[in-house]
Amino acid sequence: MRYVQRKNEEVKHGFKIFTSYEILPHQFSIPFSLGFIAIEVISSLLIIFRFHAVIGIIMLGILTFIYTLAILINLLRGRKDLSCGNVSCIPD
Structure with missing residues (x-):
């Protein structure tokens, strides 16, 4: 059960990171982030x-290019407080 709670926290954290890049309107953040997760899983399989x-x-x-482009856009906007997106950085 602890594992499921931990994974749920990691997914929520991922949604927050995706939204924090402020590239898409907030209503599209969850569908797009779920799409990215699905593409990552399918590609890996x-x-x-x-x-x-x-x-x-x-x-x-292509996903790596999109992630790099999102970081570049935010850096050009002057935002330097971006999260790495590594879900293992979540504090216990």
């Missing part, structure tokens, strides 16, 4: 099971 691994690699590359 494609690579792990070697089923269209190239497509999985391309999808993860």
